[in-house]
Amino acid sequence: MGLDVTWAVKWLTLSAQAMAEHRVELIELDRAIGDSDHGENMDRGFQAVLDKLAETPPETPGAALKLTAMALMSKVGGAAGPLYGTAFLRAATTLGDAAYIDAASLAAALAAARDGIVARGKAETGDKTMVDAWTPAVDAAAAAAADGDTLAVLIAAAEAAEAGAMATDPLVARKGRASYLGERSAGHRDPGAASSALILRAAAGAAA
Amino acid sequence: MGLDVTWAVKWLTLSAQAMAEHRVELIELDRAIGDSDHGENMDRGFQAVLDKLAETPPETPGAALKLTAMALMSKVGGAAGPLYGTAFLRAATTLGDAAYIDAASLAAALAAARDGIVARGKAETGDKTMVDAWTPAVDAAAAAAADGDTLAVLIAAAEAAEAGAMATDPLVARKGRASYLGERSAGHRDPGAASSALILRAAAGAAA
């Protein structure tokens, strides 16, 4: 079996909830080393995702992610909009029309998402961006996928993403708006890494 | 004998000192019911008077007051500049070329100054303006002049002006910038009345 469109819709719904709940926190993180909009942008974007899901309920997980990509691309703006848009689009492409996602294709979809972010943003590990949440998540997912348990893959990814986001605290940013601060960016968590961890935690929550 | 040009120069010098010393206080009074410039304007104006006195030392009290009128008119600006300018000009005209001022002509000069202010500003007693310091001062001076003692005239004028200035506290302004505040102007001393009292006190101080 594996994860189906119900899981995907639940994932996106929980993600939207998480963005609304953590809106102020993400704004605050962005205020410290950016321009105070990340939480607002993500909240607005995922509300648009919910609207789209209600409007045209998707029939496959891939369709749900594609719709998400389009909504985020057209409603988030800023750096995060195109990056998340590309991530969800690449994941959707990997999943194709499949009705069910097994552990291996789940791990592959996560890897495709991460690769999309890197392709667009050109950030390397340690540049203090959302990549620092995604790369450990992708690695942990790949390792967990061997056992074939999708929930275990998602939990591993979420935990790794959370650890990765926390690990951005001491880093000096080299990409995105925070990079203008140089050394002053150290001591603050990257907002995009934080929102990425929330989204991946929502994915696990939806499968639990 | 009476008051001579030395007295006049000392009066103006003490006035300049008083304006410098009370600059912030006059600004604060004007801040409450006006536009925060009265102390700055008077200080600037009387510094210009000092410069003029040094440049072309006057030979009569009347000449000293005329020079003062011109300096205030050209350096103070605002409402106070033309009002004080006219006051000093009218007083100077009254005194003419006399080398010495007796009590009667002193009282007449003060009355002329006050009349000048009223002629220009059209304020009545109780309108909460500098007139409320000048009119009691002129009345007290006239009464004291009967005894022929110029110092007594000046002390009477200074005391009356101070009382008059204090008495503006509860009034509602009907002229000048404070009038825009209506009832909100009550509870504050009129800055022009306060500076008038300082100037008349300096006149007494110079004669002591």
Added chain:
Amino acid sequence: MKKLINDPRAVVDESVEGFGLAHADLVTVSADPKYVTRKDAPVAGKVGLVSGGGSGHEPLHAGFVGRGMLDAAVPGAVFTSPTPDQIIPATLAVNSGAGVVHIVKNYTGDVLNFETAAEMAQAEGVEVRTVLVNDDVAVEDSLYTAGRRGVGGTVLVEKIAGAAAERGDDLDAVAVIGDRVNQNVRTMGVALTACTVPHAGTPSFDLADNEIEIGIGIHGEPGRHKIAMENADGITGRLLEPILSDLGTASGEKVLLFVNGMGGTPLSELYIVYRRAAQILAERGLTVERSLVGNYITSLEMQGCSISVLRLDDEMTVLWDAPVHTPALRWGV
């Protein structure tokens, strides 16, 4: 108080000097006595237009010196009217023989200083007319006050009278059109924050975080009353209501709508106010024929705005549209 200044007492000197350097193609600056004239003044045969007042309202007045508007501006100290020894030479400098109109905002200081200057200029043979601007509806009872203040309408008087002078109207005609603009314009302002006069160093009034000051003038003096903070639509209604009722506009009339920033308010917010004001005017059946949005008559860094409504007639519209070329207002040239 944080300001981009050097010595607080040199603010006007240095600012006017910089202004003169930046606009050397348009204006000439006299440093002492301080005044700014149009580069080609006096313009032969043309009535001269002189305005002035305290500094701190930039771009008013110096920013409006140039073809089609003022011939001279006379800046006083911050929030302090200029003195006759500045106004007189400015008046003489722009007199081509056709006489000079003084545009004076109705504040005791401005009135007295311009009055003295006009008298002395006349004594020197210059014909002077005075247009007194008093468009501020916040001053309710002008019997018991120094009368209504000159505020936002001043900009409109200067533009339209300036165009009349430029097209060759004579002295009386320029004064008459200036008066007509004044009689047909009403203004009301609001402050969200006070401003700080450089030499004073403390804010000009105290305002709590949830309070605004309604019916302010332009000198940082407190307004008619404080009210609790409201949203932009609410504030706009509060400003516009007394303007329209005092002006007595009737459905079908044409107006110019002027939303002016007090210096520290973003342009984006002025457009939010403009939006609501335009809606209200439309509801009243008024046609907004012309509009102006921006910081034109300010109170240093104060946050807030004023709204002015000018009832237009065809001649005023033509004069409004006439070419103007000044540092702060320019079109048609």
Added chain:
Amino acid sequence: MKKLINDPRAVVDESVEGFGLAHADLVTVSADPKYVTRKDAPVAGKVGLVSGGGSGHEPLHAGFVGRGMLDAAVPGAVFTSPTPDQIIPATLAVNSGAGVVHIVKNYTGDVLNFETAAEMAQAEGVEVRTVLVNDDVAVEDSLYTAGRRGVGGTVLVEKIAGAAAERGDDLDAVAVIGDRVNQNVRTMGVALTACTVPHAGTPSFDLADNEIEIGIGIHGEPGRHKIAMENADGITGRLLEPILSDLGTASGEKVLLFVNGMGGTPLSELYIVYRRAAQILAERGLTVERSLVGNYITSLEMQGCSISVLRLDDEMTVLWDAPVHTPALRWGV
């Protein structure tokens, strides 16, 4: 936070609506997707110019839509770059067949969103060139950052490239002159106060009463470093020094000097900065051929300024002087 707004989330919608009402003679506003086009767009045979970015920098960009400058502006949320679904239709709307130039400030968000939009517009048959503006010398080591930001120079690129498009230059030529302006302009800014993004409600950074932030961008992000408050002459020197050394100007060269307010600074203070900047340039043997002083690219109500110096050649000067008719910049027409 006191602002003349209604719902913090409606700020851009309502402000752009008001802007459209106030300038209905010049622009057309599309509400959703949100973008502003020149009233007569597409102009037959003319290369289209599109710019955009986060809101909160008004008058940039919508204020520069009109003859001789931009054909379209695409406003994002406050400090958030717009999305491809706005940029694409704006691009299509101003394409007359001669192609479209995107003027993009170098921020990751703007670059990515315009990149996507350009790709998709090209797929629809519109030739697109991108001019990336990155004039901010505050970003020292562009190897270890997202690269220099696009700041004050953007206004100059838009004006000069706009004039090139208006005179009939082809797509590549317009992009080339835009690039040339960018390569010859350097900017540096300072904040005396932070600004508050409406939806955030707290100031974008913390600054003590005696501190200023040097090397800021335009999004309320903190700058290169904080220093103790200094006077205007000192600050001007600090901003100009890195500009001139990076630009490598030589005595005898001609420049355009642009002193820009961040939104909450009085014009009078900008002229004090201009004065000192002009003195320094004169000391270096540079000739200030053209100048611009005012609030053109802002950060909401932030107090502070930026200085830009553009090394001029004759063609740039001619294009700078060419007629422009937009809500925020107008001359020659």
